[in-house]
Amino acid sequence: MKPLRCLTDLPVDGFEQLATDWGQRPFAGRNLRRWVYERRSHHFSEMTDLSGKFRGQLSEATVVRSLGIHSRREDDGGTTAFLLQLDDGQRVETVLIPEGDRNTVCVSTQVGCAVACVFCASGMKGLRRNLRAGEIVEQVMLVQESLPETERVTNVVVMGIGEPTMNFAALCQALETWNHPDGLGLGARRITISTVGYPNKIDQLASLGKEFGLAVSLHAPRQDLREQLLPGAGKVPLPDLLAAARRYYQKTHRRVTFEYVLLDGINAFARDAEQLCQLLRGFPCFVNLIPMNPVDGLPYRRPPAEMVNAFRNILEQSGIEVTQRKTRGDGIAAACGQLRLREEDAEATEVG
Ligand code: SF4
Numbered sequence: 001m002k003p004l005r006c007l008t009d010l011p012v013d014g015f016e017q018l019a020t021d022w023g024q025r026p027f028a029g030r031n032l033r034r035w036v037y038e039r040r041s042h043h044f045s046e047m048t049d050l051s052g053k054f055r056g057q058l059s060e061a062t063v064v065r066s067l068g069i070h071s072r073r074e075d076d077g078g079t080t081a082f083l084l085q086l087d088d089g090q091r092v093e094t095v096l097i098p099e100g101d102r103n104t105v106c107v108s109t110q111v112g113c114a115v116a117c118v119f120c121a122s123g124m125k126g127l128r129r130n131l132r133a134g135e136i137v138e139q140v141m142l143v144q145e146s147l148p149e150t151e152r153v154t155n156v157v158v159m160g161i162g163e164p165t166m167n168f169a170a171l172c173q174a175l176e177t178w179n180h181p182d183g184l185g186l187g188a189r190r191i192t193i194s195t196v197g198y199p200n201k202i203d204q205l206a207s208l209g210k211e212f213g214l215a216v217s218l219h220a221p222r223q224d225l226r227e228q229l230l231p232g233a234g235k236v237p238l239p240d241l242l243a244a245a246r247r248y249y250q251k252t253h254r255r256v257t258f259e260y261v262l263l264d265g266i267n268a269f270a271r272d273a274e275q276l277c278q279l280l281r282g283f284p285c286f287v288n289l290i291p292m293n294p295v296d297g298l299p300y301r302r303p304p305a306e307m308v309n310a311f312r313n314i315l316e317q318s319g320i321e322v323t324q325r326k327t328r329g330d331g332i333a334a335a336c337g338q339l340r341l342r343e344e345d346a347e348a349t350e351v352g
Helices: 015-021 026-039 051-061 134-144 164-179 198-207 225-228 238-252 271-280 305-317 338-351
Strands: 069-073 078-084 089-099 101-107 110-112 129-131 155-158 189-197 213-217 254-264 285-291 321-326
Touching: 026 051, 051 110, 051 225, 051 271, 069 134, 078 134, 078 164, 089 110, 089 134, 101 134, 134 164, 155 164, 164 189, 164 198, 189 198, 198 213, 198 238, 213 238, 238 254, 238 271, 254 305, 285 305, 305 321
Parallel strands: 101 155, 155 189, 189 213, 213 254, 254 285, 285 321
Antiparallel strands: 069 078, 078 089, 089 101, 110 129
C-alpha cells in the first residue's frame, strides 16, 4: 500500500480496505470513516470504538487532517478569505461566501496555476504543485467548523486557485467524498466545477454521471481575444469548447454557466456583448458577469457601473439569462489568489 499522508486522502470507499490491510475487520474501517467525516474528529485518541492496536497503527503511519488555518480576513458582509497552511509550507486560499440561506465555499485545487490568465493573481507565479485529494476535501470541512453550530456549508464551487481539470484524479476523488453519503453528503447539484474548458476534460466530467454544475470561464467572445486573456487555454477552438459544453448539458441536464470577467477597455464594450450573444445564441446556459476585482500589480480595472449595466442589458435583451457577481471582498483581497500573494510578498519583505 502507498504510504498514506493523511486519512482524508483515502477514497471514501477505501476505509474498509485500510482496516483489513492492517489486520482489522472491515467494520473498524467503517467506524474510522465515521470518526473522520461524521464526527469530524481530529485525533485518534478520541476514536474510542477502535482497538488500541488499530489506533496505534494509525497514529504511527498517518494523521487525521493535514490543513491548518494560517490566517483569515472577513469583510462587512461576512465573506471570509482563509489562508490555509499545507504540511509542506505552501499555502492556498479558501473563501466562504454567505448569501441569504446559503453558505458557499470556494475551494482551491492547486498551489498556483499554469493557465496564467492575465487578470488573475493565482497565475502570476505559475504552478507550484497539485493539491492532494484530502487537501481539497478538507477545505470544506475547515470552513464548516468555522461556522456557528446552527449553520452548514450548503454549496461548494471549485473556483479558487488552480485549474481543477489539471488535477483531475484528485478533483474526482474530492467530488466523490463531498457527495457520498458516507463522506460529507453534499448533493451533486450543490457542487459546481469551474474550468477554462478543455473539451476532453468536460467530457470526462460528464461521464461521472452526476449532476454537478459546470461553469466555463469564457471571458471573451472571440478566439483572438480569448488567446490573449487565457494564454494556457485560449487555443481551444471556441466551437469545440461550446460543443463540449453542449454535450455536458445533454448528458447531465444541467445548464452550463459561462463566466465572463469584465475588464475595462478590453472585453466590456457593447460590441463584445453583441458578439457574445451571437456565440451563445440558442444555447441553454447562464452567463455570470464578474466585474474585475482589482489585483495588486496588474493593470486591469473594473468597468464603470454604466458599462456593466449596458453589457448586461444587451445579453438580457437577446434572451440570455444573466447573473452578476457582487463586487465584494476587495478589502480582504478576495480576488482569486491575492491573499496568498500578499502574504508571501509581505514575508519576503520582512526577510529581505
Ligand atoms: S483564473 Fe483560474 S485558470 Fe486562470 S490563472 Fe487564475 S486560477 Fe488559473
